[in-house]
Amino acid sequence: MVLATGTELIEDVRKAPDDVLSMTEQSIEFLQPEYTLDLLNMDDSFQTDVIRSKLTRNIAVTFKEVREELIMAMDDFIPTCDGEIAEWVKVVIQETIERVICRATNCIFVDVRDCRDYDYQTLNSTFAVNVVKFGMIISLFPKPLKPIVSRMISNLPSQIQQEIGFIRPMVEERFAKMEEYGEDWDDKPNDMLMWLMSEAKGVERSFEGVARRLLLVNFAAISATSLTFTQMLYRLLANPKYVEPLRQEVDAVIREEGWTKAGIDKMHKIDSFLRETQRLDGLTLLIVSRIALRPFTFFNGVTVPAGTLVSIPANAIHTDERIHPNADEFDGFRFAKLRESEGNNMTSRHQAVSTSSELLAFGLGKHTCPGRFFAANEVKALFAHIVTTYDIKFEEGKGVPREHCIAGMRFPGKANFDVQDTAEVNSLWI
Numbered sequence: 001m002v003l004a005t006g007t008e009l010i011e012d013v014r015k016a017p018d019d020v021l022s023m024t025e026q027s028i029e030f031l032q033p034e035y036t037l038d039l040l041n042m043d044d045s046f047q048t049d050v051i052r053s054k055l056t057r058n059i060a061v062t063f064k065e066v067r068e069e070l071i072m073a074m075d076d077f078i079p080t081c082d083g084e085i086a087e088w089v090k091v092v093i094q095e096t097i098e099r100v101i102c103r104a105t106n107c108i109f110v111d112v113r114d115c116r117d118y119d120y121q122t123l124n125s126t127f128a129v130n131v132v133k134f135g136m137i138i139s140l141f142p143k144p145l146k147p148i149v150s151r152m153i154s155n156l157p158s159q160i161q162q163e164i165g166f167i168r169p170m171v172e173e174r175f176a177k178m179e180e181y182g183e184d185w186d187d188k189p190n191d192m193l194m195w196l197m198s199e200a201k202g203v204e205r206s207f208e209g210v211a212r213r214l215l216l217v218n219f220a221a222i223s224a225t226s227l228t229f230t231q232m233l234y235r236l237l238a239n240p241k242y243v244e245p246l247r248q249e250v251d252a253v254i255r256e257e258g259w260t261k262a263g264i265d266k267m268h269k270i271d272s273f274l275r276e277t278q279r280l281d282g283l284t285l286l287i288v289s290r291i292a293l294r295p296f297t298f299f300n301g302v303t304v305p306a307g308t309l310v311s312i313p314a315n316a317i318h319t320d321e322r323i324h325p326n327a328d329e330f331d332g333f334r335f336a337k338l339r340e341s342e343g344n345n346m347t348s349r350h351q352a353v354s355t356s357s358e359l360l361a362f363g364l365g366k367h368t369c370p371g372r373f374f375a376a377n378e379v380k381a382l383f384a385h386i387v388t389t390y391d392i393k394f395e396e397g398k399g400v401p402r403e404h405c406i407a408g409m410r411f412p413g414k415a416n417f418d419v420q421d422t423a424e425v426n427s428l429w430i
């Protein structure tokens with residue numbers, strides 16, 4: 001393995017075309033998609049374009065739906081008493097957040113009925129973990145044994161069938177409409193399922209094809225978003241001094257903008273809190289991992305042979321004192337202060353969705369996470385809702401749990417929090 005550090009080497013990795021440094025090849029080794037994802041056309045990744053274009057363009061339009069679902073989900077999973085009774089309720093953080101994120105995301109991926117279905121949530125949030133788990137096990141075996149091992153251990157084929165079962169009636173109805181009216185008709189749904197159905201070609205334009213793509217989008221979306229959110233909450237619970245200024249920011253922005261995407265975009269402190277959490281707790285220690293398909297020469301003349309795994313040590317860069325002064329210290333408003341000090345609030349450089357050789361939590365280059373605009377917006381909307389609606393603290397005598405590191409991926413440990421409606425809750429938040 002070769003690690004690229006420093007602006008020039010990282011630039012080399014960023015600029016390298018796919019047929020030289022390949023993300024696909026790295027994913028094949030890591031996830032064994034032939035045995036796990038079982039896509040009908042492995043060479044087609046149209047879901048990435050759908051996320052990059054349709055999902056991102058619809059963030060403002062779907063904001064209201066997503067926020068309402070976030071709030072309803074929080075109300076359902078956290079049965080507090082609308083500020084009437086100051087009683088603390090114990091909540092398992094990670095599982096609750098995963099369900100809330102899965103539900104709110106899927107209200108614009110499929111529909112309200114499915115996103116609220118407990119089994120649908122379980123399926124779409126466990127699929128990612130299973131793909132990684134079974135992919136890692138299957139990768140240990142020689143090629144001839146892979147299909148046998150996969151059949152023996154994996155429940156992914158049955159999860160895929162389950163997903164087909166969930167969406168089949170909807171897809172059937174929509175295909176019938178597409179047949180009758182073409183690409184446009186009254187009340188045509190504006191959701192991920194419809195975008196995928198419209199963009200799918202050949203074998204992918206089927207229940208089986210679309211269901212696998214929907215699982216794949218959920219695979220990319222739910223786990224990363226809910227783990228990141230969990231880390232943000234842990235940082236907040238460990239540093240309660242941030243609660244008041246965050247509340248004040250949300251309060252001021254909402255009075256001006258209301259609960260809209262434009263409002264969320266103006267919450268620079270929350271944006272900074274997300275970016276700072278990702279800087280220190282980023283989900284992978286190494287990022288932008290690629291396999292060299294042929295010899296690759298860096299700007300300094302060093303050549304790595306075909307087959308080399310090339311990667312960027314995100315964690316080391318994020319904690320490099322020369323790039324981020326007081327690098328080991330969590331400073332929730334670090335990036336908000338930088339935005340202010342540079343005198344231009346419109347500067348995008350320090351926003352959570354911005355990627356560079358200095359902060360790589362969403363990757364870099366051609367394959368930079370296409371879902372980051374949606375993810376950041378959702379995370380910030382939920383964070384703003386939580387800080388202004390609840391008082392939260394770790395359960396008595398407990399603090400931030402130890403994280404686990406498996407194959408270079410970081411997972412926050414499990415913890416409970418005690419939560420109650422904040423006494424300050426007022427009609428502004430309803």
Ligand code: HEM
Pocket residue numbers: 023047048051055217220221222224225228283287288289361362363364365366367368369370371372374375376
């Ligand atoms: C906080 C949440 C998220 C984090 C931290 C995250 C992080 C990442 C990272 C590090 C990559 C790899 C980039 C590279 O290797 O260069 C990636 C790729 C990807 N992400 Fe995200 N992601 C998040 C949310 C989402 C969401 C919500 C979606 C979909 C709605 C999504 C869809 C994807 C897809 C499809 C790719 C592959 C892109 C490609 O193959 O070109 N992600 N993400």
